[in-house]
Amino acid sequence: CKLPFRCQTWLNVLIFFASFCGHGLNYIHDVMSWDKIMHLLTGFLFVFIGNELLRMFMGADDKMSPLLRTFTAFGFSNIAIVIWEIFEFFVDYYWPESYNQAYNITPDRDPWFFKIFGMGAQNENQWAVFDTNVDMMCALVGAIPVAIILLIVLSVKEKKALAAKSAEKDEKEFVKA
Numbered sequence: 001c002k003l004p005f006r007c008q009t010w011l012n013v014l015i016f017f018a019s020f021c022g023h024g025l026n027y028i029h030d031v032m033s034w035d036k037i038m039h040l041l042t043g044f045l046f047v048f049i050g051n052e053l054l055r056m057f058m059g060a061d062d063k064m065s066p067l068l069r070t071f072t073a074f075g076f077s078n079i080a081i082v083i084w085e086i087f088e089f090f091v092d093y094y095w096p097e098s099y100n101q102a103y104n105i106t107p108d109r110d111p112w113f114f115k116i117f118g119m120g121a122q123n124e125n126q127w128a129v130f131d132t133n134v135d136m137m138c139a140l141v142g143a144i145p146v147a148i149i150l151l152i153v154l155s156v157k158e159k160k161a162l163a164a165k166s167a168e169k170d171e172k173e174f175v176k177a
Contacts, residue, residue: 004052010045017041039135043081043142050076051150066154074147081139089132 021027027034050073
């Protein structure tokens with residue numbers, strides 16, 4: 001199976017938006033909470049991507065309840081967020097050239113404990129672990145409203161499909177009589 005085109009489009013739009021605004025317009029340095037805004041948007045988009053991936057795996061046989069489908073898409077979003085944050089944290093720790101928010105700018109003479117749990121980037125003055133957890137919470141805050149909206153949309157869609165199926169059945173019975 002191949003990745004649905006909507007997933008590719010949303011990921012590309014997010015990457016280009018983050019790159020253009022972050023580095024092109026210098027929002028990384030000018031907008032104080034740019035990192036948090038990007039994590040909020042990521043949580044927002046990953047629920048949609050999770051739903052599209054679920055549709056891809058289910059195929060034409062879409063027999064899953066709206067609640068379970070929404071819960072699965074929301075779960076995918078949370079897993080993707082946690083995996084990304086773990087990746088970001090360790091990349092920042094092992095490659096200081098990344099200059100991300102979570103990287104610890106401490107001298108080499110400090111023990112490893114302070115490099116991981118010490119202060120974060122100089123512009124935010126926060127602990128690296130605290131920054132990682134706040135990023136995950138921002139992404140979760142972005143994912144919750146989208147999951148609620150997705151549940152409502154899927155429920156309405158299911159009710160319309162059931163009503164259409166019932167009307168079709170009634171019409172066939174009327175024609176037979």
